[in-house]
Structures are given as C-alpha cells and as structure tokens.
Amino acid sequence: MNLTMSEFAYCDKSLPYEVRAKDLVDRMTLPEKVKQMGDNATGVLRIGLPAYFWWSEALHGISGIGIGPYFNELVPGATSFPTVIHTTAAFNRTLWKILGKAVSTEGRAMFNLGNTGLTYWSPVVNPVRDPRWGRITETSGEDPFVSGVYGANYVRGLQDVEGQEQTNNTGSRPLKVSACCKHYAAYDVDNWHGVNRKSFDAKVTEQDMVETFLRPFEICVKDGDVSSIMCSYNRVNGIPTCADAALLKETIRKKWKFNGYIVADCDSVLEMVRGHHFLNDTAEDAVAQALKAGLDLDCGAYYPNHLESSVRQGKVREEEIDTSLKNLYVVLMRLGFFDGSFLTLGKRDICSQEHIELAAEAARQGAVLLKNDATLPLNTDAVKTLAVIGPNANATGAMLGNYAGVPCRYVSPLSALSAFGEVIYEMGCEGVKCPNDKLISKAQEAAKRADATILVMGTDLSIEHEDRDREDLLLPSYQKELIIKVAEASNGPVVLVIMSAGGVDISFAKNNTKIKGILWFGHPGQEGGRGIADVVFGKYNPGGRLPITWYENDYVSKMPMTSMQLRPVDSLGYPGRTYKFFNGSTVYPFGFGLSYTSFSYKLASTNISLPVKLNRLQHCRNVEYTDKSLEQSSCPAVLVDDLTCENEIVFEVEVQNVGDKDGNEVVMVYSKPPEGIVRSHIKQVVGFERVFVAAKQSQKVKFALNACDSLRIVDDKGYILLPSGLHKIILGTESIDVNVSYVR
Structure with a gap:
C-alpha cells in the first residue's frame, strides 16, 4: 500500500x-x-x-x-x-x-x-x-x-x-x-x-x-x-x-x-x-x-x-x-x-516431550485417593491378569473435558494399564449414560477371570458441560448396578476409579467391603491413562485433595440451584453451601485425600498474640454475637481498610512421613473466627503448601500469613472486618491460638 x-x-x-x-x-x-x-x-x-x-x-x-x-x-x-x-x-x-x-x-x-x-x-x-x-x-x-x-x-x-x-x-x-x-x-x-x-x-x-x-x-x-x-x-x-x-x-x-x-x-x-x-x-x-x-x-x-x-x-x-x-x-x-x-x-515447541511429560505429571499430582483398604498400590507380582471395565476404561476424548483442543496424542487407561500385565477389557456399559444392563454379564465374567479388577466409571461432557447442569449427584443410570455386580463377581480386589468434574454420591461403593480402593481422577488430560496406571501400581504415591465437597445426593433436593445464598436459610430449610457454611454429613469433605503413607505434624508454637495499636482515626466496629456473654472486648472489630495490615502470623510446621513410602503431603491451613460471631464461616482456607517427604524423614514448612487476609470476616453489610478475640489456625489435627486485641 x-x-x-x-x-x-x-x-x-x-x-x-x-x-x-x-x-x-x-x-x-x-x-x-x-x-x-x-x-x-x-x-x-x-x-x-x-x-x-x-x-x-x-x-x-x-x-x-x-x-x-x-x-x-x-x-x-x-x-x-x-x-x-x-x-x-x-x-x-x-x-x-x-x-x-x-x-x-x-x-x-x-x-x-x-x-x-x-x-x-x-x-x-x-x-x-x-x-x-x-x-x-x-x-x-x-x-x-x-x-x-x-x-x-x-x-x-x-x-x-x-x-x-x-x-x-x-x-x-x-x-x-x-x-x-x-x-x-x-x-x-x-x-x-x-x-x-x-x-x-x-x-x-x-x-x-x-x-x-x-x-x-x-x-x-x-x-x-x-x-x-x-x-x-x-x-x-x-x-x-x-x-x-x-x-x-x-x-x-x-x-x-x-x-x-x-x-x-x-x-x-x-x-x-x-x-x-x-x-x-x-x-x-x-x-x-x-x-x-x-x-x-x-x-x-x-x-x-x-x-x-x-x-x-x-x-x-x-x-x-x-x-x-x-x-x-x-x-x-x-x-x-x-x-x-x-x-x-x-x-518444535508444540507437543514437545517436556510438555507431554508435564501433562503426565499434572495427571498424577491431581489424583485423589478416597479409599484404600490396604490394597493399593497393586503388586505386579501378585496381579498377572487385570480386568479393566467401565465406560471410561478406554476413554480418550472424555479425559480432555471442556474447552479442549486437539491433543498431541491420547494415552487411555486401558492402554496404560496394559503395560502392567495381561488385560481383559469389557465396557460394561454403552457409554457413560449406561442406558441398560446388557453388557454387565460380560463384565462379571471378566472380573471372575482376573487377579484384580479396575472399574473406570464416572461422567463426561454428555452429563456435565457448559449449558448443561446436572439434575442429581448420582452416577448415570446403570453404572451403580455395574459396579455392585462386578464387585460381587470379582475374583480379586476391586479398585474403582471415578473420572468426573463434580462430586458423585458413591456412598454405596465407599461402604462396599469388596471395593478395596477408590480414586478420583477428574478429567486428567491426554496423558490421563498414565496417571491412573502409575498410581494404581505404585509408581506414584497420590497426594491430591478434593477441591470441592462431595455431598450426599439428597442435598440437591433441599434447595433450588437458583438460590444464591451461601449461608443456611433456616426458614426455608436450606442447609448452606460449601465447606465454609455446610455442616451436614458428606460423602467426602472438601480437602479430603489419602496417601500410601502416613504423615504427622509438629508445630513449634501454638499460641500467638497480635496486639494492634489504634490511633484516634481508627474506629471500632460492632460485631453481632449469638450470645451476649461472648462479647468480651471493648473493641470488637476494626475495618480492614482502616488498618495498615502489617501484622503477620508466622509459624513453622514439621511434616513427618511416619510410613514406609515416599510421598507428597498437602499442608492445608484454615482459620477459624472467634466463637459465636453471627453468620460467620465455620472455617476458611488461608494457605496451603504441597511438600515431598521421603519415608521416615521430615520437612519443615514455614507460613507467614497476613493477619488481615487470613483472619478477616465479612459482615452482613459487606464490610471486611478483623475481629478481636481468639482465632484459631488449623492444620489437620493441630491448631494455633491467635489472640487479636486492640489497644489505644
């Protein structure tokens, strides 16, 4: 031009x-x-x-x-x-x-x-x-x-x-x-x-x-x-x-x-x-x-x-x-x-070997072990023949979830598990919607002939997807029947792998003594099969935690999806949402996840005082309590916007691997507000760290939490407050008392 x-x-x-x-x-x-x-x-x-x-x-x-x-x-x-x-x-x-x-x-x-x-x-x-x-x-x-x-x-x-x-x-x-x-x-x-x-x-x-x-x-x-x-x-x-x-x-x-x-x-x-x-x-x-x-x-x-x-x-x-x-x-x-x-x-920078291996590592790191009756990982010396069953057992596109492109390749669960022994494969269902029981008998026969059975079940985009909300929290149609009947027929231990996005009410499997292990694998990407096989056979020790609550199915009958409230609404019988406000029974709670080893924590300090000096331009705010006798402070709270927020809660936790296998532990840190504040959260995540700890060894993890960010509450007017009183920092079964007080 x-x-x-x-x-x-x-x-x-x-x-x-x-x-x-x-x-x-x-x-x-x-x-x-x-x-x-x-x-x-x-x-x-x-x-x-x-x-x-x-x-x-x-x-x-x-x-x-x-x-x-x-x-x-x-x-x-x-x-x-x-x-x-x-x-x-x-x-x-x-x-x-x-x-x-x-x-x-x-x-x-x-x-x-x-x-x-x-x-x-x-x-x-x-x-x-x-x-x-x-x-x-x-x-x-x-x-x-x-x-x-x-x-x-x-x-x-x-x-x-x-x-x-x-x-x-x-x-x-x-x-x-x-x-x-x-x-x-x-x-x-x-x-x-x-x-x-x-x-x-x-x-x-x-x-x-x-x-x-x-x-x-x-x-x-x-x-x-x-x-x-x-x-x-x-x-x-x-x-x-x-x-x-x-x-x-x-x-x-x-x-x-x-x-x-x-x-x-x-x-x-x-x-x-x-x-x-x-x-x-x-x-x-x-x-x-x-x-x-x-x-x-x-x-x-x-x-x-x-x-x-x-x-x-x-x-x-x-x-x-x-x-x-x-x-x-x-x-x-x-x-x-x-x-x-x-x-x-x-x-050369697209689908590089480095990125393919990263996809496999991400699939492994996100695996969540939900149940293990001393069966996982499977031993290749004892398991020579493996029944691989389920509508997601040979999944390819289903592993990619939503907003996917064209992958470099697929490694399905069936393909990856085949590297660990002789595999007998049966679908058990005609797709994840599992509309009938026609294929269940063949799946039962496969389970009878194998040393162990892997059931790969769950959902895909035909069940949960953009513009497609779910009606319930159950496995689709005949999937439950397939799992129960295969477990009954199985000659060896049964491991259930759930591939889903949202939580599923699998209480029946959790309580079934024939099902020895349960794993959740989300939608694990193009290398998802490698992740599943490596975890099942112990090449990788799972360390993931659930990022959502898995509710029992009757939860959805208690409130419409269109109700936006997070807190319980007693007048309507609404039970509250998310781990922060729901205190009912769950299938698995937010943050749940097991390992092939065991960890314990040691805290260097369990009591921290945070005296915050106020000037004449910083004003106290009232906080409503369920019981007036809990109001012990002359300054119940201060607006976070009025504070410099320079106070930190610093502590160190020693994570000990007391088991016999190397593993990863996610140290989840929660804060809990002073008792009795009306309509406050039960607890909230304020920090987390994933740490690798070799067997019989320990690692120290240091946290420095900003007090305003970590101890904050939001009142019913939308104000962000830092309340005085006794807060708790919770790490597993360990906790730290943090006493916040305001002085002039």
Whole structure:
C-alpha cells in the first residue's frame, strides 16, 4: 500500500504504550473505530492496522474453541493438560504456574505459525457454589481463596516475561500472552429447570458478593496482574454484569487498579436486549449502557453494528469509544503484536516431550485417593491378569473435558494399564449414560477371570458441560448396578476409579467391603491413562485433595440451584453451601485425600498474640454475637481498610512421613473466627503448601500469613472486618491460638 510505517508513531517502540495507543486511535474515523470493538476486529488498511481475532482459549492447553485458534497439517495438535478441577486438586502453586508457562509457549509458537491469537480468555475463576453446575471441570473448586490463588498463578505463567515480572507500573509490563479471568461475577447457573444463564438474575447479598463471588477476581487482578476480565451473561440484583458500572468501572478499575481491557462473554450485550429485556433498551441504548459502564470489547457484533448510530443519536460520546480502544491496543502493544516478540518459538515447541511429560505429571499430582483398604498400590507380582471395565476404561476424548483442543496424542487407561500385565477389557456399559444392563454379564465374567479388577466409571461432557447442569449427584443410570455386580463377581480386589468434574454420591461403593480402593481422577488430560496406571501400581504415591465437597445426593433436593445464598436459610430449610457454611454429613469433605503413607505434624508454637495499636482515626466496629456473654472486648472489630495490615502470623510446621513410602503431603491451613460471631464461616482456607517427604524423614514448612487476609470476616453489610478475640489456625489435627486485641 506504499505506506512508510516508520512515520506512524504507534509503530515507534521507544514511545510509551499509552502514547502509541493514542496515536493509533486518533488516526481512525468513527466508522473505523467501531469495527475494531468486536472479537473480529477488521483492521484499518489505510493506516497499516491489521485485522485481529481477539477470541482464543487456553484453559488447560490451546483450545480449538474461538475464532483465533485452529489446527491443520502444520499444527495438528497441542498439549492437552488435565482440566482445571483436576489440576487444582494438586494444591501446588508451582505446578499451576509451570502449566501456564507451557501453554503460553505453545500459544506463542502457534501464533508465529499463524494458527492462533495472543489474547486468551482463560482461566475461569468462578467458585463452585452448587454441585450441580455443569462447568465445574473448568473451575478451581469451591473455595474463593483457592480459586483466586490458582487464577493468579496460572495467569502469571501465561503472561510473565522472564526478567520483567514486576515493574512499578504494571500496565507498562510486557506480556508473553494475555490472560483473562472470567466470568465476572456471581455466575454459576447455566441451564437448570428452564432457567438459562443468558436471562438469569442472580440475587446476591453484599456479604456473599464481597466474601465469595468477587474475591477470586480481586486476587487475579492484584496478585496475578491479569490483563483482561470477562463479564458474565447474568444479571446481579437486576443489572446485567456487562452494564454495571459499580462492578466494572468502580470495582475493577478504580478500587483494584486494574490495567487491561474488559470483554463481554459472547453476545452478552445482545442478551441485554434479547434475554434480559433490560430497561426495554434498544440496541443503541444497550451498547451505550455497556460502554459507559466500562465494557471495552464485545465478543459479538453488537458494538460494531450499533455503536456508531448510538453516538449519532447522542446516547454515548466518541471519547468513550476512544478510551476503550486505548485499553485494547495497549494490551496488544504490551504483547509486541506490532513489533514482533518470541519469534524463535515454533513447531518444535508444540507437543514437545517436556510438555507431554508435564501433562503426565499434572495427571498424577491431581489424583485423589478416597479409599484404600490396604490394597493399593497393586503388586505386579501378585496381579498377572487385570480386568479393566467401565465406560471410561478406554476413554480418550472424555479425559480432555471442556474447552479442549486437539491433543498431541491420547494415552487411555486401558492402554496404560496394559503395560502392567495381561488385560481383559469389557465396557460394561454403552457409554457413560449406561442406558441398560446388557453388557454387565460380560463384565462379571471378566472380573471372575482376573487377579484384580479396575472399574473406570464416572461422567463426561454428555452429563456435565457448559449449558448443561446436572439434575442429581448420582452416577448415570446403570453404572451403580455395574459396579455392585462386578464387585460381587470379582475374583480379586476391586479398585474403582471415578473420572468426573463434580462430586458423585458413591456412598454405596465407599461402604462396599469388596471395593478395596477408590480414586478420583477428574478429567486428567491426554496423558490421563498414565496417571491412573502409575498410581494404581505404585509408581506414584497420590497426594491430591478434593477441591470441592462431595455431598450426599439428597442435598440437591433441599434447595433450588437458583438460590444464591451461601449461608443456611433456616426458614426455608436450606442447609448452606460449601465447606465454609455446610455442616451436614458428606460423602467426602472438601480437602479430603489419602496417601500410601502416613504423615504427622509438629508445630513449634501454638499460641500467638497480635496486639494492634489504634490511633484516634481508627474506629471500632460492632460485631453481632449469638450470645451476649461472648462479647468480651471493648473493641470488637476494626475495618480492614482502616488498618495498615502489617501484622503477620508466622509459624513453622514439621511434616513427618511416619510410613514406609515416599510421598507428597498437602499442608492445608484454615482459620477459624472467634466463637459465636453471627453468620460467620465455620472455617476458611488461608494457605496451603504441597511438600515431598521421603519415608521416615521430615520437612519443615514455614507460613507467614497476613493477619488481615487470613483472619478477616465479612459482615452482613459487606464490610471486611478483623475481629478481636481468639482465632484459631488449623492444620489437620493441630491448631494455633491467635489472640487479636486492640489497644489505644
């Protein structure tokens, strides 16, 4: 086009990103500007601006979903790591960050080959409120702190450029690829009894909003320095999230100091008109509402199709379009989109042996041992013939879960287990929906002929999936009957492997003496079979913990999925949600996980005092107690925002492996508030560390917990408080008393 690009200031790498972005935006006309504000940005050839596809996905590997990525002869596949719920069970920050780094390497390599974009709308950090939610496989479980820590570490792995991880101005930091924490906020109903996510109005208290639904996103922004946030389809208390200035402009940008762009979930702006009928808005009204609220990019065509006429009608100013475009182009400039970065990455960096081995290691680390009657690991000397049975026994695609791409290869459970002995394989069911008992007799015969039986059961995307919430917490149809009858017929020990995202009520198997071992493997990715075989035969000692509560099935009959409350509602008989508020019986609790060895803890100190000196500008707040006699302090609590929050709770725990096998232990740290505070949590995760300890050896783990973050409560007005009184830090059966007092 005979353009001299050096004459364009936006191409000058020596200038600040903001200056370059302004120069680029100022060169465009209004019709040109609006065409850049959908996920398929058309570009402006007259000023050398290329088209760009914003939508790519990298939840647990480069996905085939979106308009950016695609696979062909040049790039036939990419490493497909375990899904997020499986990887979260490892409770290993280092692993989460390394996975992000590997995915971004493959993403950059694919971009250099023309097969994807640089802006990935991952990860999902919504905490799991209800066990029926169809998208649990994409999430990092039910705890908002864990969800945020997972998100921040995965984001750091995706985005950080080595040597430039920290700068005084995070918005000036270069990016390897751009990550996006989604779906903001209070989104966890997809399609339940006719209630659809695209029209659902989530009625949420300020207490739950601050404590649970916003916290992972805050951690993602503040600790992960994420460069994008995606607003969700639903309304929150009547207002579509993508048109809520309090959520977008006030909270994300002003309060959390977010540097990046805000994008709508696909067609969310359209759904404001079509699904929500919000304020009976026209298309021009809707795009104006969203833009004024702080939405920069529309995954869809509503912005490109209607923003220009909205400006012409005086509903929104062109200046507000300029602001959003600058947010978008600063991110592309931080990525080196106009300059060329990471150009040495190419085909050899995709599906590398290093990444394939990392996928196998992630599959192993996320394994959770739920039951072991002194049978696992199986001994290859005693087990020569193995019956491998179940609809997931020869799983391939089912191991990948949701938002998957094309994997480098598959290693199914059947394939991996075949390396350990002679295998007799029977499906037992026609797929995971297991519609009848036709194949059960053949499975029983196989179990009779084998020295041991492995049942690989569970779910796949036909049971739990985006836009598909579950009705119950049971194994589908005849799966239970298959398990019981095979266990009865088996000649040797039976091991049950559950491959699922959400929890399953397998009380019948837990209590069945013929079933000697139970393992949960989530959706373990392309190398999932290797993970299962290595754990079953003892090449790897499992150390994972459940990131969600496994409820008994009658839990779902006690409250509708659409009830957003976390705390029990006695008047309605609602029992409360997540380990933080539910105190009923479970199949397996949050954080549960066994090992082939045993661990014990020793604490150096069990009592810590935290006297906090207040000045005359720091005021005490009241806290409501169940019993007035528990109110012992003249200063019950102080707003966290009024404190410097410099106090730390420092302690060291010695983890002893008292067994005969090397193993990994996840040290889970909980805090418990002073007794009797009304409507407070039972306990909450405030830290965790995965540590390897050789047999008969010990390792010391040091924790330094910020008192404001770890001992905080949220009252019913949405205030974050640090209450005085006796808190507890809980590690397994050990605990530390932390006495917080305020003095003037």
